[in-house]
Structure formats: C-alpha cells, structure tokens
Amino acid sequence: MVQIHATHSDSLCDDVCATCENIRKRVVGALEEEEKLEATDAYGDHIRRAKVVITY
Numbered sequence: 249m250v251q252i253h254a255t256h257s258d259s260l261c262d263d264v265c266a267t268c269e270n271i272r273k274r275v276v277g278a279l280e281e282e283e284k285l286e287a288t289d290a291y292g293d294h295i296r297r298a299k300v301v302i303t304y
C-alpha cells in the first residue's frame with residue numbers, strides 16, 4: 249500500500265498522510281527528549297521515502 253503525499257515538506261505540516269499523522273502524534277505525545285528525537289527521525293525517513301515515491 250502506497251500513500252500519496254501531496255503536500256509533504258521538510259517540516260511537520262497540517263495536511264499529511266496517515267503515516268505522518270501517526271508520527272506527529274508520537275512527537276507530540278513523546279514524554280522524553282530521546283523519544284521525540286526518534287519520532288522526528290522516523291518522520292525524516294518517511295519524507296525521504298515519500299519523495300522517492302513521488303520521483304518514480
């Protein structure tokens with residue numbers, strides 16, 4: 249299943265796919281700094297993959 253990412257940017261934005269939404273919830277709900285960094289990292293990874301998908 250491939251999500252279509254219409255409005256991805258390098259920062260957390262309002263109009264995102266389900267994966268972004270999940271990661272954003274992790275960032276917002278993170279209690280520890282390490283947890284937050286991990287979620288932010290996952291987001292960056294997701295964005296890179298999304299851009300690859302768009303390029304193809």
Ligand SMILES: [Zn+2]
Nearest residue numbers: 253265267268
């Ligand atoms: Zn996304």
